[in-house]
Amino acid sequence: MSKMFLLVLDDIWEEDEEKDKSKWEDVLAPLASGGFGSKILVTTRTDSVALMFAKVIKKEEEIVKLDSLEEDECLQLLNSHAFAGIENPPDDHKKLRAIAGEIVM
Structure with missing residues (x-):
């Protein structure tokens, strides 16, 4: 509680947006008591997953699209x-x- 953390969730995808949203809400709920400056970084290939996570953590959308490397x-x-x-x-x-x-x- 009140400890700062960085959580990286790499290559997240969804099968059922509503069901997955509910699961992620349960998983991430305990992290709400993390220290100031705590961050969750989610990587995904789909915009819908990024938008779902923005809703789950109830934060402003901050989606950064990366281009692939040559x-x-x-x-x-x-x-x-x-x-x-x-x-x-x-x-x-x-x-x-x-x-x-x-x-x-």
């Missing part, structure tokens, strides 16, 4: 995390980089 941007992001701190990678990293290229395709 393949080269995705590969650069993956490589920057997978090979962070490696300036001159050994030859075995070439195989890993080739696999990374297949992943982002």
Whole structure:
């Protein structure tokens, strides 16, 4: 109670908007007593889920639509995390980089 939190709900989807709304109200009700500055971040692929969550938490809609990354941007992001701190990678990293290229395709 009164503790600040960040809750991330990733890739949420719905089958039945009214039924799902009721379930989420039950799940999120205890979080109403969280500390000032607490946040809930929901990622989804559908606008209807985002709107449903705005209603459930009774907050102003704040929907941010993200565009997908281009393949080269995705590969650069993956490589920057997978090979962070490696300036001159050994030859075995070439195989890993080739696999990374297949992943982002």
